[in-house]
Amino acid sequence: MTRVDLNADMGESFGPWKMGDDDALLDVVSSANIACGFHAGDPDVMAATMARAVANDVGIGAHPGFPDLQGFGRRKMHMDHDAVAHMVQYQLGAAQAMARAAGGRVRHLKLHGALSNMAMVDGEMARRAYDAALRVDPDLIIMVLAATPMQEAAEALGCAMAREIFADRGYNDDGTLIQRGTPGAMITDAEEAAERISTMVRDGAIIAASGARLEARIDTICLHGDEPSAVDAARTLRRRLEGDGVTIARFGA
Numbered sequence: 027m028t029r030v031d032l033n034a035d036m037g038e039s040f041g042p043w044k045m046g047d048d049d050a051l052l053d054v055v056s057s058a059n060i061a062c063g064f065h066a067g068d069p070d071v072m073a074a075t076m077a078r079a080v081a082n083d084v085g086i087g088a089h090p091g092f093p094d095l096q097g098f099g100r101r102k103m104h105m106d107h108d109a110v111a112h113m114v115q116y117q118l119g120a121a122q123a124m125a126r127a128a129g130g131r132v133r134h135l136k137l138h139g140a141l142s143n144m145a146m147v148d149g150e151m152a153r154r155a156y157d158a159a160l161r162v163d164p165d166l167i168i169m170v171l172a173a174t175p176m177q178e179a180a181e182a183l184g185c186a187m188a189r190e191i192f193a194d195r196g197y198n199d200d201g202t203l204i205q206r207g208t209p210g211a212m213i214t215d216a217e218e219a220a221e222r223i224s225t226m227v228r229d230g231a232i233i234a235a236s237g238a239r240l241e242a243r244i245d246t247i248c249l250h251g252d253e254p255s256a257v258d259a260a261r262t263l264r265r266r267l268e269g270d271g272v273t274i275a276r277f278g279a
Contacts, residue, residue: 062117065091065099090117091138099139111158149175
């Protein structure tokens with residue numbers, strides 16, 4: 027029987043500014059990547075999101091990004107690898123504290139936004155970020171973009187990992203994501219997203235915008251919680267996968 031995890035980026039509201047519908051998403055997904063305060067989120071938002079995740083038995087992940095609230099962590103910042111490592115450790119520590127206070131624990135780590143996009147093509151940057159997190163918690167599951175240098179970095183470290191694809195993002199032929207703001211970068215139609223992911227899971231392959239196929243193991247599927255279509259897309263995707271006979275469940279132990 028095929029099993030796959032559904033994850034969403036969330037906890038991205040800040041003070042009175044609301045981003046996404048976390049409560050609704052937490053009724054659909056099996057894992058949550060929760061912002062740690064650098065690119066989005068704040069202590070109150072983290073506490074509320076962690077508590078709801080624990081109540082729904084949703085796996086909690088730390089979602090560290092660049093210190094860029096105004097740009098939502100989607101603007102590149104050039105930092106040396108030591109600084110990246112410390113930045114990841116700092117945010118992971120915050121997530122661990124908030125999860126523990128809510129009665130849960132951080133199971134996995136996933137890089138956010140521009141930090142993720144840079145690590146997606148820079149294997150050494152990915153390795154340093156992941157190694158830094160594992161020094162804090164060697165049992166952490168590292169979420170990587172499937173079939174990219176991120177996966178190679180996690181494999182080199184010998185750590186537990188979850189290979190991720192995106193339901194709402196278009197792919198280049200090499201398995202990297204089409205840059206936001208360019209044609210084909212975002213898949214906003216829920217039925218279209220569900221159809222393409224159904225095919226990818228069935229075939230064990232990433233399908234690029236060109237139609238090119240890249241063989242990949244798929245452990246988890248992401249939807250971006252800040253997109254207006256996120257909840258509808260998550261429900262549609264879950265319904266489609268379960269209709270295909272796929273079991274939705276958290277990855278790892």
